[in-house]
Amino acid sequence: MNGAQALIRTLVGAGVDVCFANPGTSEMHFVAALDDVPEMRGVLTLFEGVATGAADGYARIAGRPAATLLHLGPGLGNGLANLHNARRGGAPLVNVVGDHARSHKRLDAPLESDVDAIAGSVSGWVRRSLSPADVAADAVDAVAAAARGQVATLLLPADVSWSEGAEPAAPPAARYAPVPTGYRLTQVAAVLRSGAPVVLFVGGDVVASEAGLRAAGQVAAGTGARLMSETFPARTVRGAGLPDLPRLPYPPEMAMASLAGTVHLVVAGALPPVHFFGYPDTPGTPVPVDCTVHVLSEPGEDGVAALRELADLVAREVQPELLEASRPELPSGPLTPRSMAAVVGALLPERAIVVDEALTSGVGLAELTSGAPRHDWLSLTGGAIGDGLPLAVGAAVAAPDRPVLVIQADGSAMYTISALWTMAREQLDVTVVVCDNGSYAILQGELGRVGASGGGERAGRLLDLGGPGLDFVALAGGMGVPATRAATAEELADQLRAALAAPGPHLIDAVLR
Amino acid sequence: MNGAQALIRTLVGAGVDVCFANPGTSEMHFVAALDDVPEMRGVLTLFEGVATGAADGYARIAGRPAATLLHLGPGLGNGLANLHNARRGGAPLVNVVGDHARSHKRLDAPLESDVDAIAGSVSGWVRRSLSPADVAADAVDAVAAAARGQVATLLLPADVSWSEGAEPAAPPAARYAPVPTGYRLTQVAAVLRSGAPVVLFVGGDVVASEAGLRAAGQVAAGTGARLMSETFPARTVRGAGLPDLPRLPYPPEMAMASLAGTVHLVVAGALPPVHFFGYPDTPGTPVPVDCTVHVLSEPGEDGVAALRELADLVAREVQPELLEASRPELPSGPLTPRSMAAVVGALLPERAIVVDEALTSGVGLAELTSGAPRHDWLSLTGGAIGDGLPLAVGAAVAAPDRPVLVIQADGSAMYTISALWTMAREQLDVTVVVCDNGSYAILQGELGRVGASGGGERAGRLLDLGGPGLDFVALAGGMGVPATRAATAEELADQLRAALAAPGPHLIDAVLR
Structure with a gap:
C-alpha cells in the first residue's frame, strides 16, 4: 500500500x-x-x-x-x-x-x-x-x-x-499521566492546615471531570480554602449537583481584587495566573506580591488523582458543598447581555455542550447557568478569537447525541464564519446565538483600560462593526443554516426553544441593546 | 509624543x-x-x-x-x-x-x-x-x-x-534598484544573436510597466526570440497597443510542451520556472534538460533598464509587434468559463484593474481580454488561495479612480469572504464575479494529475462545495454588498454592465455549467 x-x-x-x-x-x-x-x-x-x-x-x-x-x-x-x-x-x-x-x-x-x-x-x-x-x-x-x-x-x-512500500504500524503504548505524590502533597496539606488564607486555583484536567471538581470541592469544604478556576479552562463540567466554581475574572482590577489577601495560592491543573495583557501602572499578575504559590499539579500531570489523595489527607469524609438545581425566570423585554444569559440559563438542556465565545456579551452567563442541569463549558483558551464556531463543529462531531450551544460574539464570528457551512454539510446539532452588538465591544473597553486617549472618531471606526451592519441571518442562510433574528427576550426564548428542539444547525441573531 | x-x-x-x-x-x-x-x-x-x-x-x-x-x-x-x-x-x-x-x-x-x-x-x-x-x-x-x-x-x-519620549524620524534615503550591465548584457546579446531557439522569459518589474513590456517586445521582434511571461506575475500591463505576452501554462504537461525545443532561456524580472508541485514521473521544472538558463535580471534588480539597454544592443530601432484593439462578441446562451471570459473581454473598461483568482474557471480569460483597452492584471503569486477579494480591496484603495474587477473562484472566495464587508464599508468601486461551479474544481483535476486513484465517493465529498451549495448573493447581502445572480451569458453581460456603471461594490454570482 x-x-x-x-x-x-x-x-x-x-x-x-x-x-x-x-x-x-x-x-x-x-x-x-x-x-x-x-x-x-x-x-x-x-x-x-x-x-x-x-x-x-x-x-x-x-x-x-x-x-x-x-x-x-x-x-x-x-x-x-x-x-x-x-x-x-x-x-x-x-x-x-x-x-x-x-x-x-x-x-x-x-x-x-x-x-x-x-x-x-x-x-x-x-x-x-x-x-x-x-x-x-x-x-x-x-x-x-x-x-x-x-x-x-x-x-x-x-x-x-x-509511493508504495508502506505498512501500517501498531498503536502507541498506553500512557498514564504522572501523579503528584509524597512531598508535594505533604507540603500542600500543611499549607491548607496553616489557617492562613488559601485559594485553591484549579483548571485543566481537574475541572474537566466531575471527580476532579468534587475532590477540589471536598478540600475546600474541609479546609476553608477558597475554590477558584482559571479564567478560561478548556472544558469545565458544571451545573446542579456539582461544587460552585467561581472563575478568576478577566479584567486585571477585578482579578487583583478577587485574590487580595491571599497568602497561599495552591494550583492544580492550571498555571499560576497572569493578566492577559500588560497595562500601564499595573502589575503583570493578580497574585499578591506576598502570596506564596504552591504547585500541586501541573498541566499534563494527573491533577484529579492528586486532589483525591489530598482530600483523603485533609478532608476525609467531608462532603463538598453542592449547587442546588436552579434556573432563572424567563425574562421579558429588551434583549441585553443579562437577559440573554437568563434565557440561556432558563432553557439550557441537560447534557448540553456550551461553547462560550461571548466575550463582553457574556456578563452574567456563568452565574445564570450555574444551577442548570449538568453540562460542559468550553472557553477560549488562548485568546485568539474566532474559535467558537469551529469548537462547536468539533464538539458536535465528537458527541452527536448531545446538543451544542454556541454563545458567539459578532466580531469574533467573522474570523471563521464558514464553520456554519460545515455544520450544515454534516447536519450537526448546533445552535449558534450571535451576540450582535455591532462592535468590537471588548476593544472599546480595552481602549480605556490601556489609558489610550481614545474617543476619537477615527479610532472609533476601527472598533465599530457598523456601516454596514453584518446581517448574520443572511450569512447563515448563504451557508445553508436556518436562521432567525431576536430583538426581545421573549423572541430569543421562543427561537432558542425551537432551535434546540429541532435537529441540525440553527443560528439566532440576538440583537443586543 | x-x-x-x-x-x-x-x-x-x-x-x-x-x-x-x-x-x-x-x-x-x-x-x-x-x-x-x-x-x-x-x-x-x-x-x-x-x-x-x-x-x-x-x-x-x-x-x-x-x-x-x-x-x-x-x-x-x-x-x-x-x-x-x-x-x-x-x-x-x-x-x-x-x-x-x-x-x-x-x-x-x-x-x-x-x-x-x-x-x-x-x-x-x-x-x-x-x-x-x-x-x-x-x-x-x-x-x-x-x-x-x-x-x-x-x-x-x-x-x-x-510610553512618551518618542519623536518622528526622517524618511529613508531614496533607493534605486541595481541595473544589470556589462557582462550580463553582452552574454545575453550573444545568445540572442546565436540563431538557436531562445525564449525571453519575463516577469516582475518587466511586465508591470509599459516600458518594460515594450522593450521585451522589441528584443523579441528584433531577434526572433519567443516572449513568454511567468505564470502568475504580480502585475501585468495588458491590452491593445502592447505586445502580446503569452504566459507559461500552469499544468506541467502544457508547460513542458510550451518550452520544448528551447535551447536558451533568458530570464528578466522572473525566476526560472519550476512546476507548482512535484508529480509522479514528471521532472520538477518545464525547462528542457539541455536548455541553458541565462539571468538578465533577477527580482529586485531594474529589469526594465536592463531590457532597454539590451534592446539598444540587439534590436535598435526595431518596432515591437503590438496587439490590435479587439474584443470578443458578446456571447449568448449558457454560462461557461469561456462565455464568462467573452463577456469580460467584451465589457472590460479602460484602465480597469483585473484581479484574477479564477483558477480553473479562468480558461480563455487571458486570451479573450488581450485586445481589450489598456488594463492591469493581478495574479495569485504564491498559490495560497484566498487573495482575490483582499487584493481588490487594496487595489481599489490605491486607485480610487479606476474600476476594479475580480474574477473569483468560489472555493477560494470563502477563505477571506469578509473582504466584502470592507468593500462596503469603504464604498470601493469593485465588481466581484464569483465563478460558481460548486466545487474545488482545481483539486478534482489535480486528483487525476497526481495519479491518485480518486473517483471514490468519500474523496469526492472533500472536493465538492455542494450539500449545501454556497449562496453568494446572500453572503454578499449579509455584508452590505449588492449582489445578483447570472445563469446565462446575457444575464452576466447585463449585470456586469450595470455593476461597472454604478459606484461602490457589487457582486455577481456567475453560475457556471
Missing part, C-alpha cells in the same frame, strides 16, 4: 478516526485513500482555521485527538490561530500537513515556505516523514506525542504519500 | 499613509493615535488575511508599501497566507504587529507565542522595537527594507506604543 493508506490505517488503529480537512494538491493521495479506509471520517472545512478549531473542540469532548489535513505552510498558517488556542488548552491534536514531494522541495516552488518554523511555533512535536517505510511509525509517534496534551505536526511529503 | 504617535508620523512621512488593520488590545494606542495623525488612513478589516492581502494589492498598484496592523502571533498567523503571496510577488509591505508590553513578555500570558518565528517565515526583515526612543528609526528601517520588494515586520511592544 502507499504511504497515505498506511498513514490513515495507522491513525485509525491508534484511535484517530476523524480528520478535519482543507486539502490541496499535495494532499490528493491522502484524500484518495479515504476511500480505502472507510473507518476514517473526513470532514471538509472551507478554511483551515475551522479545521484546527474543530480538532480542538473534538479533543476537548472526546478526550482523544482528531487529525487535521492542511496544505503546506500557508494552509498551516491559516490554521495557526486555533492551533494556538489548542496549545494553550493542552488539547491533543495531530496535524497532517502536506508538503512538496522530496525531490521538489529544493526547487523553491511558489508554495514553498519555512513550514518547519511555522509548525514549530505552535507544536510540541514536529517531524517530516522522510520515507514511505517510516510514515506509519511517524504517525504512531505523532499520536503518542499528542496524547501528552499537545499539538503534534507531521509534515508529509507528497511522494511519501503516493 | 508617545511611541505610537511617532511611529505613525514617521510612516506617513515615509509615504506609508494607509494602514489595513485588524487590531486587538495591544494595538489600542496605535488605534488611538490615528486621531492624532489624520494623514494616516486606517481601513478596518474583519480578518487579518484581508488586511495582508489588501496591503499586497495596494503595493502592486501604488508601487509603495501600505502598513498592516495585526495582533500578536495569532493575528500574524491569520495574515500569513496572503503575506506568503506578497513575499512571492515581491510586494513592499510593512507589518506592524502589536506584541506584549516588554515587562509582560516573560510571563507567558495566554496570547504569547513565538511571534518571531512566525514573522521570520514570511518576512525579509524583522525587528522588535525595544524603546520609544528607537521606534521611529525602526519604522524608517522597515520602510527601507520593504522598498527592496519584501515584507518588513515590525514587532511593537504595547508599552513602546504607550
